[in-house]
Amino acid sequence: MRRAGPTRETIAIGDRVKLSLFEDGSASIEELLPRKRALSRRAPGREAEQILVANPDQSVFVFACADPDPNFRMLDRLLVVAERESLPAVICANKLDLVQARSAHEEFGVYEQIGYRVLYTSATTGKGVGDLRRELSGKLSVLAGPSGVGKSSLLNRVQPGLGLRTEAVSQATGKGTHTTVARELLPLEGGGYVADTPGLKAFALWDIEPNELDAYFREIGPLVKDCEFNDCTHEHEPGCAVRTAVEAGKIDVNRYESYLRMRSGETFLER
Numbered sequence: 001m002r003r004a005g006p007t008r009e010t011i012a013i014g015d016r017v018k019l020s021l022f023e024d025g026s027a028s029i030e031e032l033l034p035r036k037r038a039l040s041r042r043a044p045g046r047e048a049e050q051i052l053v054a055n056p057d058q059s060v061f062v063f064a065c066a067d068p069d070p071n072f073r074m075l076d077r078l079l080v081v082a083e084r085e086s087l088p089a090v091i092c093a094n095k096l097d098l099v100q101a102r103s104a105h106e107e108f109g110v111y112e113q114i115g116y117r118v119l120y121t122s123a124t125t126g127k128g129v130g131d132l133r134r135e136l137s138g139k140l141s142v143l144a145g146p147s148g149v150g151k152s153s154l155l156n157r158v159q160p161g162l163g164l165r166t167e168a169v170s171q172a173t174g175k176g177t178h179t180t181v182a183r184e185l186l187p188l189e190g191g192g193y194v195a196d197t198p199g200l201k202a203f204a205l206w207d208i209e210p211n212e213l214d215a216y217f218r219e220i221g222p223l224v225k226d227c228e229f230n231d232c233t234h235e236h237e238p239g240c241a242v243r244t245a246v247e248a249g250k251i252d253v254n255r256y257e258s259y260l261r262m263r264s265g266e267t268f269l270e271r
């Protein structure tokens, strides 16, 4: 099946397949069943889609409050893909122990205001880990985010015994060291599965047109009908309801900046 061609046909974790079973107990994959949804990106360095996890019920986007500092541009792109796929998204603000709780709530609170659940956690102190465990229970979840933010550490706290390898952030670069190398589905004691994934160096959008973006920004979509021009790009047109909302402080300036960058096609770059 790998030889069958484009990456769309490659099997990813979470995929459902049809097997032929042989008498010696081995099996072969005969058919890839249609995907309900997928968390995917543009494959680094190739014109192709790369499926990170197929058929997840929910995604947990993990970022550190510090060490490394949160990359909100990447979070915004992950959220766009989740919206496109109708994939429920939870945000996890980890390493809460490294910052003042108030500043973390200010930074990540922007996402709570537009309707996302944000879990404030520390894999070191255990804070918020119970909430994460409950969130994961009974579903197929994917944890995704940059390297070094504590995805594997959190899962080790959620379920001691998983024994996932973790590694300190590099002092030289301030970045994670890409410790987790394989995507894998881990069965949870409380039911469900969670996919630990290798830290993302980049998360570029695949197959999303600029004019689709309105619908994938929860705070922008509902305003578009109030723009004067129905093909408004929300960049410079007069009578733009989106820019009016940004100027009035009703839409976060950084989210708007993310929107403009995605619109202009700047989706290849990490920052």
Ligand SMILES: Nc1nc2c(ncn2[C@@H]2O[C@H](COP(=O)(O)OP(=O)(O)OP(=O)(O)O)[C@@H](O)[C@H]2O)c(=O)[nH]1
Pocket (backbone or CB within 6 Å): 094, 095, 096, 097, 098, 121, 122, 123, 124, 125, 146, 147, 148, 149, 150, 151, 152, 153, 154, 165, 166, 167, 168, 169, 176, 177, 178, 179, 180, 181, 197, 198, 199, 200
């Ligand atoms: N202070 C603090 N350190 C943490 C926390 N969570 C994880 N760490 C540390 O951060 C480093 C990276 O943690 P990992 O769990 O390996 O990070 P990861 O996201 O799985 O990284 P990759 O597998 O490379 O994607 C380790 O040194 C952890 O001990 C936390 O809540 N607080």
Ligand SMILES: [Mg+2]
Pocket (backbone or CB within 6 Å): 151, 152, 153, 165, 166, 179, 180, 196, 197, 198, 199
């Ligand atoms: Mg890891």
Ligand SMILES: [Zn+2]
Pocket (backbone or CB within 6 Å): 224, 227, 228, 232, 233, 234, 235, 237, 239, 240, 241, 242, 243
């Ligand atoms: Zn507009």
